[in-house]
Amino acid sequence: MSEAVALRIEGMTCTSCADHVKQALEKVPGVQTASVSYPKGWAEVQADAALNP
Incomplete structure (x- = not known):
């Protein structure tokens, strides 16, 4: 299972x-x-659900 962060x-x-x-x-x-978007200053990461940012 994965989630977007x-x-x-x-x-x-x-x-x-x-x-x-x-x-x-x-x-x-x-x-x-x-x-990763430089103009927007954000990143979206698809990661394992166990990963805690």
Whole structure:
């Protein structure tokens, strides 16, 4: 079972930052996928239900 978690991300200064945040989030055990938006300053993570952000 998995769930979506929305995260506010501060400090990104460009689209490259969003790529780095996405890569880092997807390395976290339990995270299946991550979508990061630089203009909106947020990330949505699809993760195992046991993951506690």
